[in-house]
Amino acid sequence: MDKEIISWIDANGTEYVLTDQEDISISIGPSGRYMPPIEYTEDEVPFQPGSRARDVKVKAREMDFPVEINGETQMDIRNKLRQLLRIFNPLKGDGKIKSIIPDGSQREIVCRYKGGLEINESGQIWEKFILVLKAFDPYWYDTATIVKTFKTNESLGRFFPILPLRLASSTVFADTTIDNTGDVETWPEWIITGPGENIILRNMTTGEVLEMTIKLEAWESITIDTKPFIKTIIRNDGTNLYYTLTDESSLWALQDGQNSIRIEMSDVTDDSKVQLSYKNRYWGP
Numbered sequence: 001m002d003k004e005i006i007s008w009i010d011a012n013g014t015e016y017v018l019t020d021q022e023d024i025s026i027s028i029g030p031s032g033r034y035m036p037p038i039e040y041t042e043d044e045v046p047f048q049p050g051s052r053a054r055d056v057k058v059k060a061r062e063m064d065f066p067v068e069i070n071g072e073t074q075m076d077i078r079n080k081l082r083q084l085l086r087i088f089n090p091l092k093g094d095g096k097i098k099s100i101i102p103d104g105s106q107r108e109i110v111c112r113y114k115g116g117l118e119i120n121e122s123g124q125i126w127e128k129f130i131l132v133l134k135a136f137d138p139y140w141y142d143t144a145t146i147v148k149t150f151k152t153n154e155s156l157g158r159f160f161p162i163l164p165l166r167l168a169s170s171t172v173f174a175d176t177t178i179d180n181t182g183d184v185e186t187w188p189e190w191i192i193t194g195p196g197e198n199i200i201l202r203n204m205t206t207g208e209v210l211e212m213t214i215k216l217e218a219w220e221s222i223t224i225d226t227k228p229f230i231k232t233i234i235r236n237d238g239t240n241l242y243y244t245l246t247d248e249s250s251l252w253a254l255q256d257g258q259n260s261i262r263i264e265m266s267d268v269t270d271d272s273k274v275q276l277s278y279k280n281r282y283w284g285p
Helices: 074-087
Strands: 005-009 015-017 024-026 038-044 051-058 061-070 095-100 106-115 126-135 140-142 146-151 165-168 171-180 189-193 196-203 208-216 221-225 232-235 257-266 273-278
Touching (some): 024 074, 061 074, 061 106, 074 126, 146 171, 208 221, 257 273
Antiparallel strands (some): 024 061, 038 051, 061 126, 106 140, 171 257, 189 221, 196 208, 221 232
């Protein structure tokens, strides 16, 4: 592969390659794919030039993709336009634009149709228009999820695969470093499998803590999803356990760069484990 491949993944998960296709293809010149819009909140300073920046907000972005459709007849063109109307139907929910570059790395951004398919019809056996997609979450994500699993093994007397470790007979106590190589913070998902109780997840880098006053039996697990607009703690039977958080707790993010993480859980056995998963996030593809 010597050039970028751009695909659309619709709300149903079906993927359509949009580059270098004979009939429907993205041509040269997409825009809006790199830095998203930035908005500052600022305060005027009396009798001083300029202003003082108080806050910065990364806003939703729009991306423009020049699209060309080629056909053998006008009816052929009409059928291909009908296909595009179906796969970009915004009422179906969010889709994704996926980018694969020559080094093999893959990133994707969640978005949906905003405009462009109104088109000014040419009356020829081709049509050209600018497809506009809107990403309410402005960041690009790795397509692959990074997964770290922590588990006790009394015969080896250690955690694996990550060191260093301090392990007592009644407490899982692991110190590890997670390197978020993305451009910005990312929000992890935790799956904690019992038995165990008094669960504490600490980000020593930021000073934030997630602590739960709960006891898990051997057959129980909980999933903690820290992502914005989700923020859930669900037991495997569907029970909402958000109320078990202590007042000092937060569903914290992994900051960009290295994060020193400490995991604590008491009354564990060989069956107890903690799984951390996340995707790196980026400004651009």
